[in-house]
Amino acid sequence: MKYSNSQNGFTLIELLVVLVILGLLAGLVGPQVLRYTGSAKSDTAVLQIEELGAGLDLFHLEVGRYPTTDEGLKALVEQPTGISTWNGPYLKKKRIPMDPWGNEYHYRSPGQQGVYDLFSYGNDNAEGGDGNDADVVSW
Numbered sequence: 002m003k004y005s006n007s008q009n010g011f012t013l014i015e016l017l018v019v020l021v022i023l024g025l026l027a028g029l030v031g032p033q034v035l036r037y038t039g040s041a042k043s044d045t046a047v048l049q050i051e052e053l054g055a056g057l058d059l060f061h062l063e064v065g066r067y068p069t070t071d072e073g074l075k076a077l078v079e080q081p082t083g084i085s086t087w088n089g090p091y092l093k094k095k096r097i098p099m100d101p102w103g104n105e106y107h108y109r110s111p112g113q114q115g116v117y118d119l120f121s122y123g124n125d126n127a128e129g130g131d132g133n134d135a136d137v138v139s140w
Contacts, residue, residue, distance in 0.1 A: 042101035046121050046137040049098050054139055056091035063088050067110045067117050074108050114140040
């Protein structure tokens with residue numbers, strides 16, 4: 002029986018080189034991934050506002066008006082008092098979603114920009130802003 006003195010495996014230097022390469026890749030790719038994550042949240046907010054807008058339009062078709070500011074978006078999932086022609090809920094999930102940053106959507110009717118205003122203040126939850134902090138609006 003013959004035994005070999007050579008051992009299979011990686012040396013410490015080889016492992017360190019691989020770790021350095023992985024670190025460099027993470028340093029280069031990580032910021033790019035985070036940038037796309039921020040824009041994905043804005044895109045999600047746009048889609049949610051469109052879905053809420055479609056629900057508001059259905060409400061308008063059946064009731065003859067948009068919900069008031071006081072009734073709010075809640076009127077899409079719960080019948081407001083005094084409305085007999087309500088035939089909701091008008092959203093598939095039967096609940097009002099939060100914006101991608103965990104805040105409530107803002108709704109005004111009558112709106113300052115249109116029949117109604119539906120918007121999110123973005124990541125900073127304050128009016129205005131740039132980039133990820135920019136407002137996402139229905140108009």
